[in-house]
Amino acid sequence: MLDAKIPKGPLDQKWSTYKSTCKLVNPANKRKLEVIVIGTGLAGASAASSLGELGYKVKAFCFQDSPRRAHSIAAQGGINAAKNYQNDGDSVYRLFYDTIKGGDYRSREGNVHRLAEVSASIIDQCVAQGVPFAREYGGLLSNRSFGGTQVQRTFYAAGQTGQQLLIGAYQSLERQVALGNVKMYSRHEMLEIVMIDGKARGIIARNLVTGELERHFGHAVLLCSGGYGNVFYLSTNAMGSNVTAAWKAHKRGAYFGNPCFTQIHPTCIPVSGEHQSKLTLMSESLRNDGRIWVPLKQNDTRRPSEIPETERDYYLERRYPAFGNLVPRDVASRAAKERCDAGYGVGSSRQAVYLDYAFAIDRYGMIECNKQGINNPTKEQLRHYGVEVVKEKYGNLFDMYEKITGENPYEIPMRIYPAVHYTMGGLWVDYELQTNIPGLYALGEANFSDHGANRLGASALMQGLADGYFVIPYTIGNYLADEIRTTNIPTSHPAFEEAEKNTRDRIEKLMSIQGTESPESFHKRLGKIMWDKCGMARNAQGLQEAITEIRALREEFWRNVKVTGAINEFNPELDKAGRVADFIELGELMCMDALNRKESCGGHFREESQTEEGEALRDDDNFMFVSAWEFKEGYNWELHKEALEYEVVHPSQRSYK
Amino acid sequence: MTWKQVFTSSIGKKLVMGLTGLFLISFLIVHVGLNACIWVPDHGETFNKGANFMGTMILVRIIEVGLFLGILLHVYQGYLLTAQNNSRRSQNYTAGYGNKGSSWYSRSMGLLGTLILLFLIMHIYHFWTPSRLGGMWGIHELGEADYNNGAVHIHNLYGEMIQVFQNPVVVILYVLGCLSLAYHLAHGFHSAFRTMGLHNRRYAKMIRNFGYGFSIVVCLAFAMMPVSIYFGWVK
């Protein structure tokens, strides 16, 4: 059994106890300690800038051309915080409870409570940085509601919350760059962890412009490299999002936690054809005002406007009257899949449901007309004012939808379908966010810790920033306090030599194959296997098949991949090939984990384990644990378990009815 | 921040352009107002008297020096900026650009300015040299005119205009000069205010429209002068 090192004591005092008893590093010593941060999304940028502010010498790496492009930027809806500004009964405990319940009781109480505790400080910090959150006319911060909760605790900046939060963190990071506390390495990709005496001591990174390999020493290494949703090829992740940094750490001994826990987001723009390169999310906030429906009749080919009210099935409202369209993501996604599989899907592909704003437009129109003193408004007036309100709230999302589909969502209901969005799994970390390798940390989506088997909307931003701003500055000190006697290890050390040689060999191998198929093509094939057999619904037979297919694909990849260009130049094909190779290995592990977890929970739905009504059925007796997989030579994995102990919350069957 | 830093920064240089531009615009107002006197049907008496007043008053003469300095600074800084700005893109686009939202004249201020400068040289040669330097290269010193029964004896600038604008080529060049000025002002007027920091949407729009009106009215008035004389509407 793994030990998460959760502090003793009552749940609501664990973090404050930890903070007041953890070891500290004095300022003079901080200057001598070097920290490497991989990735500059919310977790990475906030960690790098906060550690820089504390006085550590930080090196930050990102594969993009600028730290501001990390994919946190694409988060739309908002960030949760237990501020209770709305006086609607929110509290730290409620946020904690909602997150635990939303995660279907597969997350750690200690971590989640800490997350809820620091959530309020995140908002304060971001406001102070100049993040332009939405405000009310009185000048105070505005909130909206999000899936899986009954209070309004989500702070937002139109549909660009992730962007604004990331720019805030990025600006803080650039400030530290200007002050010389952080050295920024853009267009650099981490390709190996360097281990000395069992501790993480540095990395090998490839300069993506020149192709050169570089050695970097650090007293600690922070992986803030995001999630691995791109293993499915089609996802809402950015094209460059990859698992490589986390996977290299895994292959060097870091355990991978709950790899099969992936989140399928219910409201994405459906696939339009073979050419599709990625999927685009329509913010969950749209479910606040939009109503989801399909025709009552199977294979109904009428236009949505021709289908009368009585022939529509608002299936979420029907099945889950208490939460209606605001059920958590996993529930909403499965419900959509269920309808489409049963033949009620809409659009040319029949793999979509309607998200309808006609009602919201009418409702807002009525409110506006009342405000304007228009009695008995005409249909046109209602529409006019209603559209105006909807435009202000969701205009950018509607515009995006129109650009992608060519349809006007103010006139025709949007077509949506679930798509891979987030991965709750990631590197296993303890309470201090440290992996089982001393000195190696994982933050944000790269770790597995806080969301259990399903993440609630607007909680990813919260977790990334919590880890970077408010957790790691304390917990890293607890480790580095014992490292002050470790002087900088020169990068001529044999461990660096060896790590660089391994990396070089692998790159040369990739280039030498010169087969017939592009990395992109392999990626698509992997994605198809994963989506079909390890997607929204999984079963033992499919997963076993998937494992066999993925193994064959891996073998074929290393025999037949074709990488154009050369090593020592800017070569996106080579970058891609390396990432796809890692995804293939990860895919196998995901299927193994999914096969091993014979229960349904959150986003992980095993067809063998469901209630009579088709809801996910947990098996707490046998699976109340975190799966932490250890990589062994020859693509074997050993399962370690971390028992989940609930001291405060009593796990029950999740109900949103 | 030292003044040198202020005025050598990219914004400072633009500020010089804007300030000198507005100064020159203020001169245009006086100039067009005075010249409009040619349309007073008294065979140029009002105009000549006004011109004489401007030409002899010491304060105006001092401002005239400022005017020339203003022109020089505007031209010098303008060329410097244009050259600098053009040097920021060594490899140009192959497909023509700039047609997504900007007007051609806003992108051609250097060219328009050059046309105006050429026009100005011609204009100075026609009217300033004879009154100040006694003329050169075929333009002779101004004749004299007597008013108030011989009590007032002044330069006949009006006569000079009538003479110069008998040549159709000159008239066309003047009209073209005014056209260049109109476009130059259509952009320059509001741009100067923007450079000086006008960012209130409502006033920015107002200034912009006023600028359009100003450039049309002023340049039309200027252009009508040679046209009126050529066609004999003023005698």
Added chain:
Amino acid sequence: MEHYNMNLTLKVWRQKNEKEKGHFETYSVPGISSEMSFLEMFDVLNERLINEGKEPIAFDHDCREGICGACSMHINGKAHGPWAGTTTCQLHMRAFKDGDTIVVEPWRANAFPVIKDLVTDRSALDRIIAAGGYISVNTGNAVDGNSLPVEKDKADTAFAAAACIGCGACVAACKNSSAMLFTGAKVSHLALLPQGNPERKTRVVNMIAQMDKEGFGSCTFTMECEAACPKEISVNNIARLNAEYMRAAFTAEETMG
């Protein structure tokens, strides 16, 4: 929306690296669906080039949902192509018709040297931010988020300016290769908020100094940047930047600069 297929001719800028001279290459791309995004058309072309044993065209892209600011193509003489308020990745092929010839070039500005093909180095923009585009608040220093109300109007204007994605289209589209819209957006964003007030003067002065140092041109208000901006950021922000600069210049304290 009617779907259709089209055959296109692409003229694409190819350049091996920063030092070597670039040139155009012409490709015919048949069977492109009107449903594809512009970058998916490039994916199709690149896949073909790889199969033919040629090097695919390098271009920057990441999120493909119009927010990360990585994509950057100058399409038929327009930054990000013909659609207003749209990034290259969000441009879809229904903007074109069968038989069209499309010329694709990288951002061109000396401050953005070409790395390869359509990929340029835009790190100058990061350095402008590093020069002062932030509010100096260390983690943990913040007061309660609601302790300082912000006028909604100002908050909204600040947000509109903060929507900048740092793609560099403003520079690419400007005849002077000026980064004033980028810089103005950040200066405006922070100057409009009470939290940004203490550093107003030093911020604008330092950011402009850095902008000049990076080799961007000055603003002559052609407003092409606003038209090219995928987030439709207003040139008003440039005017506000000018106002901020003048405020700093004419009321400079002795300690400044």
